[in-house]
Amino acid sequence: GQNIDQPTEMTATEGAIVQINCTYQTSGFNGLFWYQQHAGEAPTFLSYNVLDGLEEKGRFSSFLSRSKGYSYLLLKELQMKDSASYLCAVRGGSTLGRLYFGRGTQLTVWP
């Protein structure tokens, strides 16, 4: 089966840095995705890791360790608009094509 775990909630203040962790156990692995989802909206793609290491995109970075089944999303210089749910998703399964999601981490950024 597929098991993707991430914290339910996190809080941080404007200007700070926050790290959202994700651990996974899947049958097969073909990439890990991070999404941002504001209430009532569709998820927005943030990052994609298929090899170990850090991928940086502006204020957002994502890290992957395949041997540890672990990833994190790093958000720098937090802004109020970053308050949202952050979803970790793993592409795997028997044909490496299925995309499974964690339940999401609700991040609240305080002024």
Add this chain to the structure above:
Amino acid sequence: SQTIHQWPATLVQPVGSPLSLECTVEGTSNPNLYWYRQAAGRGLQLLFYSVGIGQISSEVPQNLSASRPQDRQFILSSKKLLLSDSGFYLCAWIGGNGAFFGQGTRLTVV
């Protein structure tokens, strides 16, 4: 560039009525397409997955079905809706540089 269209945005349907939600992708060929449902305050549940025309994998036994009549078209259907079918339905595709969602359809079964 690639885009994904999904409609309608909102839908209110009575119990027992049929359902048809459509998703189309532009700017790519032979995409992997997905249907997800998100219940209020819950994570995304994978419903169906398709790698090509006529090829559908069902993840969860349920009151829904999916079809892929054309390369860039993915349809979610039901013959008779249940109250438990209410939720936020999302279509997605995976490309070489990421995975992207349509705007979603908020379905309320009354």
